Amino acid sequence: MTNTPPNLIPMSMPGGKSATEIGYHVLSVLVENKAGVLARVAQLFSRRGYNIYSLAVAPTDDERFSRLTVVVDLESVTLEQITKQLHKLINVIKITEIDPRESVQQELLLAIVAADTQSRSQIMELAGIFGAKVIDVGLERLTLALADTPDRLDDFTDLIKVFGIIEVQRTGRVALTKLARPSNRGGMNKGKAS
């Protein structure tokens, strides 16, 4: 019946962006270090139907502030709407969207792997290749720790699966903007922590 207006935001394609841009985005949120702030952020996401993929929180070097690194899933809503709603929280000071191409991102993985005398050396070798550390040793098990990019952690997990993973834990992602280089003067201050 009616023509779809050109400036309408279709719900299935947030912000009219191409499909490749949809997916996970990393937001670095500087908040006041006060009681209940995490609850406010979490409740905002839940109440507005936004999905959190992962979340990491820690105080910054300035103890008045904490930094939340939130990986958000943009299935149902635009990133713009999420950041605007987050900004409405009184305790939120600054929100930076972290572009994967312009940032360094790390997660920490801890994994208990089945390691009998036969497989142990193979696991150790694999750990060596990935730069993972053995942080605990049992008679038939090893606990490995690896801090790296989410992709590398995925790869590592896939490989050690073969030996039998007893338990695995991953942290939320933390990220910082890449440092400025002489060829990239525009981003001089982007890497500041707080």
Added chain:
Amino acid sequence: MRITGAQALVKSLEMQGVDVVFGLPGGAILPVYDPIIDSPIRHILVRHEQGAGHMAEGYAQATNKPGVAIVTSGPAATNIVTALADAYMDSIPIVVITGQVATTSIGTDAFQEADTTGITMSITKHNWLIKDASEIPQVVKEAFHVATTGRPGPVLIDLPKDVSNQMMDWYWPESVDLPGYKPNTKGHPRSIAAAAKLIKEAKRPVFYIGGGVIRSGGSEALKVLVDKCNMPVVTTLMGRGAFPDDHPLCLGMPGMHGTYTAITAMQKSDLLITLGARFDDRVTGKVSGFAPDAKIIHVDIDPAELGKVRRADVPIVGDVKLVIEELIEALDKGEVGEMAFSITQEWHDQLKSWQEQFPLRYEEDPKDGSLKPQYVVECLSKLAPEGTILASGVGQHQMWGSQYWHFNDANTWINSGGLGTMGFAIPAAIGAKVGRPDKMVWAVDGDGCFQMTAQELVTASAERIPVKIALLNNAYLGMVRQWQEMFYEQRYSEVYLSPDLPDYVKWAEAMGCVAFRVETPEDVIPTIEKANQINDRSVVIEFRTDWREKVFPMVPSGATNDEVVLGPMFEGR
């Protein structure tokens, strides 16, 4: 000066200029009620905490000043949750202070303990749990600042009993310390210029006016802008009164039960100049079919509203009043100033012809002599002194109130728009009368709504706050009945309330009101005139209205605004 936390709270409210609070005491808030005896602040003792919240809202809507409510912990806090949610939806500045169990008992499931800050987190602009009495003046100052600046809204301060009793050194803070809260009020000059250009270029423009214009005190400025542009205006349910209904450019209310002309003008428009409105689903109908040819200028102080529902061609973050003033200047400045307005005479003619063809209509002289609710509201409006405030509950009577009352001033229409809170009318009217004792305050209410909050008429009588209630008694939850009739094959499920149970006249009299019952059209005017003469007591008029009446026009839920149902008065034309 060493004083208790409770004294500091009351003193902080005084410093903040509060002259009246609505409340009800209880265990955890007891320490605060002691210094209230010695304070010049007037305390109005409500009969239910929800009433305190809605009174604070009514006060705020009538005065544009923040309303304040004080209640105790636990059930009192949960009782006021509805009012907080209501104020959050409609951007009403209220400050609610709740008692809390002692800090040492928090988290132990103590008597009358509830996680008030947790419960109200998503329905307040911000809330505070005070842990030390020294924070009280700072938090009170911040709370009023947050409630009244930017996009106004409710805030809550949760005050544990031991903190109220704790001694502190009194101080009054010079400023607020909110590093994460810096609302933008001035529109970006480049956007203002772009908006002015679109306004000059538009052939079929419509001003889409929301409650933000009232909250920002921008209605005078709006009149100047509209007269300068000579462009039609629609005022949303929250924006009624922001622009006078008797102005020839006013098309009335848009949306689900708006006028045909207001709805269709937006549909056919090529530019919506959106000021302090939020593209609510009740206004847009099916969003994908809403105003398909219109470019959008969207002015709002809340950046999150811009692009939330409909992408704006020119989004402007700013205080609506300031932006209107900036727009008025920009229309005369530079290149845009040289341009002529492009609005066409055909557009004006088209609107006029719609207004003539499809006005609001109801059966004015029914053969069976039944009493039409629209007639009652029309008479109330005609007989009301200038500047009378009308409060409303939620349902059919609210729509008839909005449609048939003639609004000419901002802050004279007080209703629950976004949340749709039944029972809002009576406490809101009381709050409005407290804020504006110089004005007559009427409430239009339904029988369903009346039964939810009528007990506050006891408050009105006891505190000598004379309000007038027009109770449109159709013996049904009328709006629900209308939907069941139209969309559920007339299968009426749990909507019948009975016309005479309770006996509303006896009930009103028992609460200290003067009460009348009107059953025929002939009695409407004389009884309203009688009520208007009574200034020392509250009055309830129960109108036995025609239960068959439905609200029209109507855009059925989920339909586009092209599908306006005009109702039986237009059938066969």
